[in-house]
Amino acid sequence: KAGVTQTPRYLIKxxxxxxxxxxxxxxxxxxxxxxxxxxxxxxxxxxxYFSETQRNKGNFPGRFSGRQFSNSxxxxxxxxxxxxxxxxxxxxxxxxxxxxxxxxxxxxxxxxVL
Amino acid sequence: xxxxxxxxxxxxxxxxxxxxINCAYENTAFDYFPWYQQFPGKGPALLIAIRPxxxxxxxxxxxxxxxxxxxxxxxxIMDSQPGDSATYFCAASVNxxxxxxxxxxxxxxVLP
Numbered sequence: 001k002a003g004v005t006q007t008p009r010y011l012i013k014x015x016x017x018x019x020x021x022x023x024x025x026x027x028x029x030x031x032x033x034x035x036x037x038x039x040x041x042x043x044x045x046x047x048x049y050f051s052e053t054q055r056n057k058g059n060f061p062g063r064f065s066g067r068q069f070s071n072s073x074x075x076x077x078x079x080x081x082x083x084x085x086x087x088x089x090x091x092x093x094x095x096x097x098x099x100x101x102x103x104x105x106x107x108x109x110x111x112x113v114l
Numbered sequence: 115x116x117x118x119x120x121x122x123x124x125x126x127x128x129x130x131x132x133x134x135i136n137c138a139y140e141n142t143a144f145d146y147f148p149w150y151q152q153f154p155g156k157g158p159a160l161l162i163a164i165r166p167x168x169x170x171x172x173x174x175x176x177x178x179x180x181x182x183x184x185x186x187x188x189x190x191i192m193d194s195q196p197g198d199s200a201t202y203f204c205a206a207s208v209n210x211x212x213x214x215x216x217x218x219x220x221x222x223x224v225l226p
Contacts, residue, residue, distance in 0.1 A: 099210045
């Protein structure tokens, strides 16, 4: 069974640009969550989508948005990039988004903002 | 109140030794406490998890101890191996959701 895949793996952008990251969950998984990982702030929850609806949202500015498609694939968009947005963006999927279902993480997209 | 504190920041253990990582929380609404293991270049992977109605859970060499009154929980890795060298994160969530609050992580190095 294929794991969670994220594309691209690496991305370099400049301040002010926008970026779209993609996540393909494990087949059959309907919940997709996004996390930001930085050395300073650690792992922080961005948002979760379930059946194309945002079900939970973390404490991030409106520049961070996402969506989920009918095939459960998800995209995350960051507009007006800032230097502080440089981070590893992780996507995770699970069957229902509820425990005891296991949440599986992808390898992440490394975003560098110059 | 949403924070999860974790210590130590880094840990060096000899092969065969016991690794102990501690976490503490304030939010009594947390009802699920997983531990994740992350290797360089990889996403975190669920290691073991516990609910607050259980004081201890063991899976192989990994044990979670949970103290509800103290609002603390810990991960014990018995017979630590060099392959256990990774960063470990404790986490917590409410209402059995998976929008986890993560601790800052502990970098474990197991010396051969």
